[in-house]
Each structure stands twice: as C-alpha cells, then as structure tokens.
Amino acid sequence: MGTSSKNLFEKFNHQSLIVKGQRQALEPGFVPERLPHREEEAEQLAEILSPSLKNFKPSNVIIFGKPGVGKTSVVKFVENEMIKAIQSSLDTKIKIIDVNCGIVDNPYGVLLAVGDGLLDTWEEKLPFTGWPLDKLYNTVVEKINNFAGIAIIVLDEIDKLVRKSGDSVLYQLLRINEIANQGRVCILGISNDLRFTEYLDPRVKSRLIEETMVYNPYNATQIYDILRDRSLYAGIADSIDESAMKTCAALAAQEHGDARRAIDMLRIAVELTEKGSEGRILDDTIYEAKRKLERDVVVETVSTLPLHSKLVLFSIALIDEIKNGGSSTMGEFYDLYEKIADRMGVSSLTQRRVADIIGELSNLGLTDSKVQSFGRYGRTTTATLNYGSSKIKEILIADEMLSQLKDVKPMQKSLPVS
DNA sequence: CATCCACTGGAATACCGGGTTC
DNA sequence: GAACCCGGTATTCCAGTGGATG
Numbered sequence: 001m002g003t004s005s006k007n008l009f010e011k012f013n014h015q016s017l018i019v020k021g022q023r024q025a026l027e028p029g030f031v032p033e034r035l036p037h038r039e040e041e042a043e044q045l046a047e048i049l050s051p052s053l054k055n056f057k058p059s060n061v062i063i064f065g066k067p068g069v070g071k072t073s074v075v076k077f078v079e080n081e082m083i084k085a086i087q088s089s090l091d092t093k094i095k096i097i098d099v100n101c102g103i104v105d106n107p108y109g110v111l112l113a114v115g116d117g118l119l120d121t122w123e124e125k126l127p128f129t130g131w132p133l134d135k136l137y138n139t140v141v142e143k144i145n146n147f148a149g150i151a152i153i154v155l156d157e158i159d160k161l162v163r164k165s166g167d168s169v170l171y172q173l174l175r176i177n178e179i180a181n182q183g184r185v186c187i188l189g190i191s192n193d194l195r196f197t198e199y200l201d202p203r204v205k206s207r208l209i210e211e212t213m214v215y216n217p218y219n220a221t222q223i224y225d226i227l228r229d230r231s232l233y234a235g236i237a238d239s240i241d242e243s244a245m246k247t248c249a250a251l252a253a254q255e256h257g258d259a260r261r262a263i264d265m266l267r268i269a270v271e272l273t274e275k276g277s278e279g280r281i282l283d284d285t286i287y288e289a290k291r292k293l294e295r296d297v298v299v300e301t302v303s304t305l306p307l308h309s310k311l312v313l314f315s316i317a318l319i320d321e322i323k324n325g326g327s328s329t330m331g332e333f334y335d336l337y338e339k340i341a342d343r344m345g346v347s348s349l350t351q352r353r354v355a356d357i358i359g360e361l362s363n364l365g366l367t368d369s370k371v372q373s374f375g376r377y378g379r380t381t382t383a384t385l386n387y388g389s390s391k392i393k394e395i396l397i398a399d400e401m402l403s404q405l406k407d408v409k410p411m412q413k414s415l416p417v418s
Numbered sequence: 419c420a421t422c423c424a425c426t427g428g429a430a431t432a433c434c435g436g437g438t439t440c
Numbered sequence: 441g442a443a444c445c446c447g448g449t450a451t452t453c454c455a456g457t458g459g460a461t462g
Contacts, residue, residue, distance in 0.1 A: 108447060130437035132446055330424070350452055355425065371425065375461025378423025 021235025026267035057184035065215030068258030093149025101161035118143040144183035158189035159196035217257025224249035
C-alpha cells in the first residue's frame with residue numbers, strides 16, 4: 001500500500017462519525033438490556049412463563065399491540081433472560097422456537113419450523129416441501145416426545161397466519177399436549193390485530209388464549225426516554241440536540257406511538273449527519289430524516305411489487321395524469337391495463353384478479369380505493385393515487401421490464417366527469 | 419323496489435418444487 | 441429415474457350479492 005497516495009477508503013474514514021458506541025442500537029431488531037416503560041410487561045411475561053423452569057407447562061399467552069409498541073422486544077428480552085436462567089440449571093429442558101408468521105404463514109412452514117427447532121444440532125433438517133402434512137406432524141410429535149421438555153413456540157404476527165391459513169395449525173399444535181406422553185408445548189402469540197381471535201374456532205380460542213396482554217402505544221415522553229436510552233447505547237448523546245430528540249419523539253408519537261419509527265428516524269438522521277457537515281443532529285435533520293424515510297418506503301414498496309401489480313399501478317398513474325389527479329374506475333384502468341400488458345407481450349390477468357391487486361395496492365397505502373355505487377348504473381371500484389403520478393411513474397420505469405413504457409401516452413378519451 | 423354492473427367469495431385448475439415408490 | 445403424491449401459490453371461473461338511483 002502506497003504511503004504517498006491516499007487510500008480509496010481514507011476519505012470515508014475521515015467522515016465525522018458521530019456514533020461512538022454500538023451502531024446496532026439504532027438498527028431494527030436490536031434488543032436492549034433495558035426496556036424503558038416496558039419493565040412491568042417483561043416481568044409479567046416472565047412470571048407467566050416461569051413454570052417452565054420447573055418443567056411445568058406455562059399458560060399460553062397472546063400479546064396484543066400496535067406496531068412498534070415493544071411486543072417483540074419484550075418477548076426477545078424475556079427469551080434471553082430465560083436462556084440465561086436455564087444455563088445455570090441442568091435439569092430444566094426448555095426450547096424456545098421463534099416463528100415469524102409474517103414470513104412463514106402456512107401450516108407446512110410452521111410445523112417445519114417447530115420440527116427443525118426441536119432437532120438436535122447433528123440431526124438433518126426436515127425437508128422444506130414434499131412430505132405429506134400428517135407425516136410432518138407425526139415427526140414433530142415424535143420429536144416433542146423424545147425431547148420430553150417444554151417447547152415454547154413464539155408465533156410472531158400470529159394474526160397473519162390465521163388470516164391466511166386459518167387455525168388448523170394452531171389446533172394441531174395445541175393437540176400435541178394431548179397426544180404426546182412426554183414433552184409439552186406452550187404457545188406465545190404476538191398480534192397486531194385485536195380482532196384476529198374472531199376467526200378462531202371456539203375450541204381453539206379457549207385453549208390458545210389462556211392469558212392475554214395488551215400493550216398500549218407509547219406517548220411522546222416515553223418515546224423520548226427510549227430514544228435517549230438508544231442514543232446512549234449508540235454513543236451519540238453528545239451529538240444530538242435536546243430539541244431534536246424531542247421533535248423525533250413527538251413526530252413518532254403522532255403516528256400511533258410507534259417507537260420503531262422513531263428509532264428509524266433517528267438512525268437516518270445519524271446517517272445524514274455523518275454525510276453532511278453540520279456534525280450535530282438538529283431539528284431540521286430530524287425533519288429531513290422523516291422525509292427520506294417516507295420516500296424510501298414508497299420507492300421500496302413500489303419497486304418490489306410483482307409485475308402485474310406494477311402494470312396496474314402504472315395504468316392508474318396514467319389515468320391520474322390525464323385526469324389531473326382524479327380517480328379512475330375499474331373499467332377505465334382495466335382497459336388501459338390490458339393494452340399495456342398486450343404491448344409488453346404479457347398475457348393480462350382477469351378483472352377478478354385485478355380487483356384483488358387494487359385491494360393490495362390500497363393496503364400498501366399506495367392508492368386509495370373504494371366501491372362506488374351508481375345505482376341504476378351499477379357500481380365500480382375507484383382508485384386514487386396517494387403520491388404524485390410522475391413520481392410513481394419514475395419509480396416504475398426504473399424497472400427494466402417497464403422501461404419500454406417510458407413514452408406511453410394514453411390516447412385522450414372523453415372521460416365521464418365524476 | 420326493480421335494475422344493473424361489477425364486486426366478491428369460493429371452488430376449480432394449473433403449475434411448481436420436492437419427496438416417495440417401484 | 442419415471443411416474444406419482446403432496447402441499448403451496450397464483451389465477452381463473454362461476455354464481456350469488458350489494459346498493460343507490462331512478
């Protein structure tokens with residue numbers, strides 16, 4: 001390495017890094033050693049799970065709460081504490097199995113995760129497809145029997161699992177305790193949705209929900225405390241303005257008291273500061289971080305959409321353009337979508353499917369859609385873009401597949417005034 | 419209160435990846 | 441290793457339904 005010429009990375013080394021501690025403290029998924037304003041919840045959960053340390057099956061628990069209110073953090077925290085507690089006593093047999101039902105939302109996947117979680121390290125993993133469900137289930141039961149301890153199955157986002165695949169897996173998991181002669185399972189569910197239990201069979205419901213905990217959203221002062229705590233971990237406390245931290249907390253409190261969002265904003269503010277020249281995080285940095293966060297989310301969601309969703313969104317954007325911000329009806333954008341798909345050389349989906357795609361886009365917050373009835377003249381769904389059509393188009397066209405649509409202009413039709 | 423259009427839920431179909439059987 | 445079994449996912453097909461207007 002030459003001494004006279006600068007190393008390529010040197011420039012970046014000299015960036016004014018303001019993080020002097022653990023950078024992970026600002027990343028999603030970090031589990032702190034302290035849980036400001038969730039100490040009681042953690043203790044309560046530990047109490048519920050404590051029988052497992054004496055080899056008794058704890059009650060099944062469901063934790064409810066909006067996103068970013070610390071559900072997962074509390075659970076992870078308690079898990080870690082429990083693992084520490086087990087290490088000191090050799091005669092307790094506990095396995096904790098984490099399943100993120102946001103990703104694994106089908107019966108096979110859940111049973112597979114449970115089965116794999118019960119394997120000893122030298123055992124070969126179970127096949128991730130191919131087996132009949134009952135064979136997989138029998139294997140899981142057998143593993144529980146051999147294990148002869150308490151298996152705590154943590155089902156994060158359990159509401160998604162139930163919505164997509166019903167409660168059959170839950171029924172099967174609960175039934176293990178009846179058919180296995182040794183070993184017990186305890187289910188710890190985490191849900192964003194208070195009402196998901198309505199989808200449950202009463203028999204499953206009563207057995208699954210032996211204990212419930214509801215976590216309330218944080219208020220601004222609580223989020224402030226959390227941010228302060230994290231900034232201490234990250235070693236940025238000296239580099240952040242008091243009022244900036246308050247602003248950050250206040251902004252996040254306005255949006256459902258989501259602490260995760262506050263931490264995301266703080267992290268981006270840190271990154272912006274390290275790239276910039278200010279050297280300190282100010283109020284303005286926070287506002288800029290907020291804007292960047294929102295922008296990033298839109299780009300991310302739009303660009304990861306499946307092809308046909310992109311085409312539908314493109315149609316809506318085009319109609320938005322001609323109508324200058326107006327909404328479009330199913331008939332309009334479906335026609336346009338068909339033409340676009342044809343031009344791209346892909347076969348178009350049916351209207352039925354496109355109706356679902358509209359619903360998905362609306363769930364993602366990219367569009368607003370509602371059904372409108374015109375009485376005697378039937379009814380349709382209308383869709384409106386939530387972001388500027390030019391911006392949406394720009395993101396869409398960045399996709400290689402869609403780049404050929406760059407110059408597509410819909411022929412001006414006389415559209416009914418809505 | 420009939421009417422009309424497409425919304426909507428569910429059953430059917432096609433396809434995929436991967437084990438299992440002979 | 442060809443043919444078959446199995447569950448998951450995406451889509452289509454079909455029939456029943458919703459609801460404001462006229």
